[in-house]
Amino acid sequence: MGELSQGVRSRIQSLSLTQLEALGEAFDDFTTIEDLLFWLQANHPPFFPSTPNL
Numbered sequence: 001m002g003e004l005s006q007g008v009r010s011r012i013q014s015l016s017l018t019q020l021e022a023l024g025e026a027f028d029d030f031t032t033i034e035d036l037l038f039w040l041q042a043n044h045p046p047f048f049p050s051t052p053n054l
Contacts, residue, residue, distance in 0.1 A: 002033065004036075008040070019044055
């Protein structure tokens with residue numbers, strides 16, 4: 001997938017334990033960074049919807 005942006009790393013770091021467990025289970029199904037971004041949007045939307053290019 002490559003290196004994650006600071007914005008994506010911050011969003012992952014702010015996940016609850018339950019969300020981290022769900023992300024861990026979903027992660028094997030990801031093939032692109034877009035899969036991760038889609039999961040984050042669906043499961044942990046950004047605090048500010050206008051956040052540019054995470």
